[in-house]
Amino acid sequence: MGIQERKERERERRRQGIMLAAKRVFTAKGYENSTMEDIAKEAELSPGTLYLYFKNKDALYASLSLRVLQYMTVRLEHALEDGSKSYADLKAALLEAMYDIYDFDAVILNNMFHLQSSETLKELSDDILEEINALSRKALRMITAVFSTGMGEGVIHKYHPTAVADIFWSMFTGAVLWEETKKMINPERYTLRETLDTSFDILYRGLDIRSAP
Amino acid sequence: MGIQERKERERERRRQGIMLAAKRVFTAKGYENSTMEDIAKEAELSPGTLYLYFKNKDALYASLSLRVLQYMTVRLEHALEDGSKSYADLKAALLEAMYDIYDFDAVILNNMFHLQSSETLKELSDDILEEINALSRKALRMITAVFSTGMGEGVIHKYHPTAVADIFWSMFTGAVLWEETKKMINPERYTLRETLDTSFDILYRGLDIRSAP
Amino acid sequence: MGIQERKERERERRRQGIMLAAKRVFTAKGYENSTMEDIAKEAELSPGTLYLYFKNKDALYASLSLRVLQYMTVRLEHALEDGSKSYADLKAALLEAMYDIYDFDAVILNNMFHLQSSETLKELSDDILEEINALSRKALRMITAVFSTGMGEGVIHKYHPTAVADIFWSMFTGAVLWEETKKMINPERYTLRETLDTSFDILYRGLDIRSAP
Amino acid sequence: MGIQERKERERERRRQGIMLAAKRVFTAKGYENSTMEDIAKEAELSPGTLYLYFKNKDALYASLSLRVLQYMTVRLEHALEDGSKSYADLKAALLEAMYDIYDFDAVILNNMFHLQSSETLKELSDDILEEINALSRKALRMITAVFSTGMGEGVIHKYHPTAVADIFWSMFTGAVLWEETKKMINPERYTLRETLDTSFDILYRGLDIRSAP
DNA sequence: AATGAATGAGAATTCATTCAT
DNA sequence: CATGAATGAATTCTCATTCAT
Numbered sequence: 001m002g003i004q005e006r007k008e009r010e011r012e013r014r015r016q017g018i019m020l021a022a023k024r025v026f027t028a029k030g031y032e033n034s035t036m037e038d039i040a041k042e043a044e045l046s047p048g049t050l051y052l053y054f055k056n057k058d059a060l061y062a063s064l065s066l067r068v069l070q071y072m073t074v075r076l077e078h079a080l081e082d083g084s085k086s087y088a089d090l091k092a093a094l095l096e097a098m099y100d101i102y103d104f105d106a107v108i109l110n111n112m113f114h115l116q117s118s119e120t121l122k123e124l125s126d127d128i129l130e131e132i133n134a135l136s137r138k139a140l141r142m143i144t145a146v147f148s149t150g151m152g153e154g155v156i157h158k159y160h161p162t163a164v165a166d167i168f169w170s171m172f173t174g175a176v177l178w179e180e181t182k183k184m185i186n187p188e189r190y191t192l193r194e195t196l197d198t199s200f201d202i203l204y205r206g207l208d209i210r211s212a213p
Numbered sequence: 214m215g216i217q218e219r220k221e222r223e224r225e226r227r228r229q230g231i232m233l234a235a236k237r238v239f240t241a242k243g244y245e246n247s248t249m250e251d252i253a254k255e256a257e258l259s260p261g262t263l264y265l266y267f268k269n270k271d272a273l274y275a276s277l278s279l280r281v282l283q284y285m286t287v288r289l290e291h292a293l294e295d296g297s298k299s300y301a302d303l304k305a306a307l308l309e310a311m312y313d314i315y316d317f318d319a320v321i322l323n324n325m326f327h328l329q330s331s332e333t334l335k336e337l338s339d340d341i342l343e344e345i346n347a348l349s350r351k352a353l354r355m356i357t358a359v360f361s362t363g364m365g366e367g368v369i370h371k372y373h374p375t376a377v378a379d380i381f382w383s384m385f386t387g388a389v390l391w392e393e394t395k396k397m398i399n400p401e402r403y404t405l406r407e408t409l410d411t412s413f414d415i416l417y418r419g420l421d422i423r424s425a426p
Numbered sequence: 427m428g429i430q431e432r433k434e435r436e437r438e439r440r441r442q443g444i445m446l447a448a449k450r451v452f453t454a455k456g457y458e459n460s461t462m463e464d465i466a467k468e469a470e471l472s473p474g475t476l477y478l479y480f481k482n483k484d485a486l487y488a489s490l491s492l493r494v495l496q497y498m499t500v501r502l503e504h505a506l507e508d509g510s511k512s513y514a515d516l517k518a519a520l521l522e523a524m525y526d527i528y529d530f531d532a533v534i535l536n537n538m539f540h541l542q543s544s545e546t547l548k549e550l551s552d553d554i555l556e557e558i559n560a561l562s563r564k565a566l567r568m569i570t571a572v573f574s575t576g577m578g579e580g581v582i583h584k585y586h587p588t589a590v591a592d593i594f595w596s597m598f599t600g601a602v603l604w605e606e607t608k609k610m611i612n613p614e615r616y617t618l619r620e621t622l623d624t625s626f627d628i629l630y631r632g633l634d635i636r637s638a639p
Numbered sequence: 640m641g642i643q644e645r646k647e648r649e650r651e652r653r654r655q656g657i658m659l660a661a662k663r664v665f666t667a668k669g670y671e672n673s674t675m676e677d678i679a680k681e682a683e684l685s686p687g688t689l690y691l692y693f694k695n696k697d698a699l700y701a702s703l704s705l706r707v708l709q710y711m712t713v714r715l716e717h718a719l720e721d722g723s724k725s726y727a728d729l730k731a732a733l734l735e736a737m738y739d740i741y742d743f744d745a746v747i748l749n750n751m752f753h754l755q756s757s758e759t760l761k762e763l764s765d766d767i768l769e770e771i772n773a774l775s776r777k778a779l780r781m782i783t784a785v786f787s788t789g790m791g792e793g794v795i796h797k798y799h800p801t802a803v804a805d806i807f808w809s810m811f812t813g814a815v816l817w818e819e820t821k822k823m824i825n826p827e828r829y830t831l832r833e834t835l836d837t838s839f840d841i842l843y844r845g846l847d848i849r850s851a852p
Numbered sequence: 853a854a855t856g857a858a859t860g861a862g863a864a865t866t867c868a869t870t871c872a873t
Numbered sequence: 874c875a876t877g878a879a880t881g882a883a884t885t886c887t888c889a890t891t892c893a894t
């Protein structure tokens with residue numbers, strides 16, 4: 001029985017190894033320009049082996065998205081779990097969580113919408129698809145809760161909380177994306193932290209009940 | 214020379230025709246899934262002809278990005294040109310301009326970072342690349358000026374004006390992107406205008422000097 | 427308009443060229459062991475070109491089957507068309523036709539049932555499939571008519587005419603197949619004509635009303 | 640040595656198990672569409688194990704052909720062994736034997752000529768090849784003997800007895816094959832027995848000395 | 853200038869076979 | 874003996890690009 005477990009663990013290890021290799025390659029070249037052979041080489045495996053762990057290239061990509069989403073929900077859960085936290089604490093915790101999530105896998109996060117192509121979606125197993133959707137919804141629900149709390153406390157303006165969560169999320173991905181773009185043109189400076197800080201500073205301020213009418 | 218000119222005009226006309234066809238195809242299928250033959254068919258030309266007007270597929274795509282950027286700078290110029298406008302007027306004009314830009318070509322706008330892939334960039338002629346960069350900088354400079362004006366008037370907080378412009382831009386693209394994503398999952402509701410309105414409402418409020426410290 | 431026609435003719439010419447090359451390769455190696463590259467090489471074309479004329483490998487194969495069937499029906503039509511022929515004449519003409527058909531393309535005829543694999547069938551366009559079926563039925567109907575005539579004249583036993591046609595056809599393909607097998611083992615002797623002569627001699631005799639009860 | 644024997648027996652047992660699994664898979668999917676893994680799964684073994692019993696996929700297939708041929712020769716031997724039987728008895732016994740053989744393994748019987756591909760033959764060990772040939776010849780010799788007897792008795796026409804045996808065999812395989820084809824197009828009706836009955840009825844009648852000249 | 857047939861360099865994927873455990 | 878993970882060659886098919894007409 002120990003054997004069974006060890007095998008299982010090794011299998012998972014290898015799966016992770018492939019995913020990390022894939023992440024590096026996708027990050028460097030983008031999805032379409034990355035070949036399965038590139039990824040195999042990066043993982044120091046043969047191309048055929050990849051298919052023992054992932055049904056096809058899209059499934060491999062989807063699993064990376066899943067990985068970010070899983071990390072994100074866990075991280076958010078951890079940050080926001082204490083139901084008794086005040087909005088002031090929650091909004092700070094939320095920010096910290098977003099930084100971590102960005103560090104975890106910025107690129108996949110951005111390109112997650114590769115999955116949107118309906119061609120791609122069709123090929124994915126329903127399980128994966130369902131899980132991706134479930135995790136997305138869950139993450140968004142948690143972000144929404146933060147702003148609901150703030151509204152409940154009467155410390156922020158009464159927008160539709162889901163809309164605010166959307167905006168929060170848009171701002172985050174927009175900033176990450178834009179940072180990548182700027183990095184391409186001008187690789188040396190790396191200022192996402194500052195940009196995000198300022199972004200959310202303005203956002204939080206704009207929401208604040210004490211802000212102008 | 215009248216003949217020369219007419220020829221030139223006709224050439225430009227055809228170029229535009231190809232670009233519009235390409236835009237339609239890219240919009241419908243995405244960059245990688247669009248073939249040169251698709252575009253040729255849409256333009257009612259033969260594949261070979263496309264190469265008389267564009268060096269290759271990437272150049273065609275880049276020219277579309279250029280087109281959006283050109284529209285964007287022209288539109289912003291027009292909106293913001295009057296140096297004597299107040300921040301209050303400018304910020305309203307800026308918003309109007311962004312809506313127009315979105316309407317002009319949302320999809321290319323979103324996918325502009327397709328060009329980021331360094332593989333792609335390598336193949337582009339320096340001219341095009343330089344022009345893209347120049348236009349981007351110009352557009353950003355104009356947006357920056359709006360917020361500089363606000364700071365000069367003392368009606369908004371003194372962040373770094375370029376950072377605020379970045380954030381403005383991030384928020385815009387983030388919202389557009391996120392809207393596309395939601396559309397995929399839940400195609401019926403289409404609320405970008407409202408989301409953008411709320412986004413910029415909060416942003417402007419957050420910048421407002423009367424907002425909380 | 428002459429140009430249009432010439433193009434059409436050349437296209438058809440090339441199509442035929444590919445089909446003949448494919449026939450040679452399939453004959454030498456069998457369907458599964460023949461690669462599209464083999465066929466391209468044999469046709470002195472590049473692999474990509476094959477796909478301009480045939481949707482995929484199966485379609486190419488199917489078109490070869492179609493070709494035999496077309497030849498077969500035309501040849502049978504020609505042999506049996508004169509409605510006033512006696513059974514004696516018809517049965518001789520039928521034999522001659524079968525020899526010609528064998529000469530035209532023995533191997534494809536045998537492997538035609540490659541198409542039976544339901545996997546294969548699914549991928550074929552309905553048009554081709556329908557045509558294959560239609561031609562098969564037509565050929566069999568003509569063969570049936572020969573034996574019906576014989577029964578009408580009262581010169582052969584009253585079996586079910588369709589069954590007799592089936593048997594005639596089975597005997598033919600069985601003989602061709604068996605001949606191929608023997609050729610593999612013992613390549614020098616080539617006796618299909620004689621075997622077929624004897625086969626049909628016995629068959630015709632067995633049908634003859636004057637044969638034993 | 641009892642151990643030795645038991646081991647030998649067990650080994651043979653497992654070999655048979657693999658062959659039966661392979662037969663089921665080949666029958667369901669055809670040779671090319673069956674993977675070694677399919678067969679391993681059906682045999683409840685791992686792919687590697689198959690190679691402990693069969694040199695490669697072709698050898699496994701060949702061993703199945705051998706199995707049919709072995710059954711065929713044994714069955715024919717049993718049916719025809721009594722040297723004193725009359726042609727009338729022999730021809731009836733032959734028919735019965737053929738039905739049994741068909742029941743034993745119709746599909747492999749039909750596809751036996753898969754082995755003909757010279758590519759395939761090259762890979763087979765000489766032993767197997769020789770045995771296949773020897774069994775084929777033996778079976779054919781026995782069939783030939785039946786018709787020789789008939790000619791000796793003066794009850795059937797004096798064709799070349801080997802040729803008649805060939806025809807008998809061709810008719811059998813042709814009918815089986817054609818039946819399969821018809822089954823594909825029109826799966827419900829299944830009439831091989833009747834077709835074979837009629838076929839051989841006509842054949843025997845055609846051979847009969849009392850038939851027309 | 854325009855055409856569009858032809859090219860051929862890949863890309864994803866499969867699967868018979870091997871070999872360390 | 875048995876396993877089954879890993880291999881990597883081979884195959885089908887696509888599509889950006891070229892070039893003779």
